[in-house]
Amino acid sequence: GESVGLHLPTLSVQEGDNSIINCAYSNSASDYFIWYKQESGKGPQFIIDIRSNMDKRQGQRVTVLLNKTVKHLSLQIAATQPGDSAVYFCAENNAGNMLTFGGGTRLMVKP
Amino acid sequence: DTGVSQDPRHKITKRGQNVTFRCDPISEHNRLYWYRQTLGQGPEFLTYFQNEAQLEKSRLLSDRFSAERPKGSFSTLEIQRTEQGDSAMYLCASSTAAANEKLFFGSGTQLSVL
Numbered sequence: 001g002e003s004v005g006l007h008l009p010t011l012s013v014q015e016g017d018n019s020i021i022n023c024a025y026s027n028s029a030s031d032y033f034i035w036y037k038q039e040s041g042k043g044p045q046f047i048i049d050i051r052s053n054m055d056k057r058q059g060q061r062v063t064v065l066l067n068k069t070v071k072h073l074s075l076q077i078a079a080t081q082p083g084d085s086a087v088y089f090c091a092e093n094n095a096g097n098m099l100t101f102g103g104g105t106r107l108m109v110k111p
Numbered sequence: 112d113t114g115v116s117q118d119p120r121h122k123i124t125k126r127g128q129n130v131t132f133r134c135d136p137i138s139e140h141n142r143l144y145w146y147r148q149t150l151g152q153g154p155e156f157l158t159y160f161q162n163e164a165q166l167e168k169s170r171l172l173s174d175r176f177s178a179e180r181p182k183g184s185f186s187t188l189e190i191q192r193t194e195q196g197d198s199a200m201y202l203c204a205s206s207t208a209a210a211n212e213k214l215f216f217g218s219g220t221q222l223s224v225l
Contacts, residue, residue, distance in 0.1 A: 042219075
């Protein structure tokens, strides 16, 4: 079946730097994408979403970029903080809101 | 707390036993989902309900897995005759019925089958 995947399993950044987490998706018909953050022992927490009629969306310290030509999604976190340390998942929203998740990227923020 | 609530947080059981998990969604959400997550992987969709109707259940892992949402509010997920391979985090999420609505997840039930 079609799936969503991530390029990097672990990303280590210095506190205060910007972070970029990448994701490739394979279902060209997908029209909605979500980034989730998951801390140890907790469920995924919604960060930001984007619909396929957009190529960029900004939130507080986070930006999601969507490149439909190459089926690529990225999450940018500005001024990364220790509290940003977590596993980040991109997810593709299929019919009926059945999310397909990628394998996750662990973000480690060094003080 | 108005988020998605799951109970219990942790469950340890012996192989062959039956287990049941409960999920209370956000009150105004009429869609409820169950996912399974193993270590290092993203959550895997199992089933979902709109109100009391189970609209998708083909992805339940085997006939030992079943879910109910009898009154369209809370839901239960039951695993019969548990196996060691069932050890995982079982996550519940809820959303409104609008198209492309974000899912809100609970903290999950961590199942360990000995």
